[in-house]
Amino acid sequence: MVDPFQLDTFKNRFGFHLAVCNTSNKIWILWKADFAVNVLLNEDQLIHLAITHATWTGEVLCSFTYANCSQVGRRHLWSSLLSLSGTLTSKPWLVGGDFNIIADIEEYSVYAPQNLAAINEFAECVSGCGLKTMSALGSRYTWTGIRQGRRVWKLRSDRVLMNVAWQQQFSSSVLQHLNRTGSDHSPLLV
Numbered sequence: 001m002v003d004p005f006q007l008d009t010f011k012n013r014f015g016f017h018l019a020v021c022n023t024s025n026k027i028w029i030l031w032k033a034d035f036a037v038n039v040l041l042n043e044d045q046l047i048h049l050a051i052t053h054a055t056w057t058g059e060v061l062c063s064f065t066y067a068n069c070s071q072v073g074r075r076h077l078w079s080s081l082l083s084l085s086g087t088l089t090s091k092p093w094l095v096g097g098d099f100n101i102i103a104d105i106e107e108y109s110v111y112a113p114q115n116l117a118a119i120n121e122f123a124e125c126v127s128g129c130g131l132k133t134m135s136a137l138g139s140r141y142t143w144t145g146i147r148q149g150r151r152v153w154k155l156r157s158d159r160v161l162m163n164v165a166w167q168q169q170f171s172s173s174v175l176q177h178l179n180r181t182g183s184d185h186s187p188l189l190v
Contacts, residue, residue: 022047026066027097041084044068045077048084060166061088065097071118074101078125085129085163092166094190095131098158103133131161134190136175160190 007028011019016030018037024044031037034054040061041048048063063084068074081095101122102114126132160175167173175190 020047022064022066024066027064029064041080043076043080045074046080048080057169059091060169061091061093063093063095065095065099067098067100069100071101071115071121074099074118075121078121081125082128085131088163088165090165092169093131093163094160094166095129095162096158096160096190103159126161129161130163132167134160134162134173134175136160 007019007021007025007030010028011017011030014030015032017033019028019030020037020039020042021028022044023042027047029037029047029049031051036052038050039047040050041063045067046063046065048061050059051062052059061084063081065077067077085093099122101118103119103123103126162170162173173190
């Protein structure tokens with residue numbers, strides 16, 4: 001785990017004005033002063049924010065995730081996302097981060113035993129929330145690692161999801177998978 005005091009150092013070093021982390025200190029959100037950010041929910045695997053900007057006509061909702069590695073551990077995240085989706089009206093909602101699961105068996109590069117029940121749980125959560133995956137530019141795969149002595153790649157273990165209101169208001173949104181440097185995950189840029 002990263003020392004929470006490093007967040008302030010990182011914020012100042014890269015010229016951000018404000019920052020917040022989730023309860024487990026695994027998700028960091030940093031922003032410039034021209035944004036107004038209100039934390040609506042802060043949990044171990046999720047931080048949910050209302051964000052406004054002077055150039056926008058209203059607020060947007062953004063949820064950032066760092067999911068548990070176990071199927072059982074992720075169930076609380078799925079429940080939180082489903083609960084949040086039930087409270088939204090017509091506000092744009094973006095959900096992004098490391099979900100530690102793929103949404104379809106086709107998102108795995110090589111044959112290896114997969115937990116289809118866990119994949120289905122994630123896919124059902126995405127569908128139940130009315131979200132869809134934002135199309136992306138860059139590398140197809142967002143994670144790589146060694147499993148059973150072989151290098152494997154996962155397409156979209158890290159992903160950005162959006163609701164219809166986000167897609168309508170920000171129709172020119174583009175997700176880019178940046179090059180991995182110093183991590184087994186690709187940074188995501190919207």
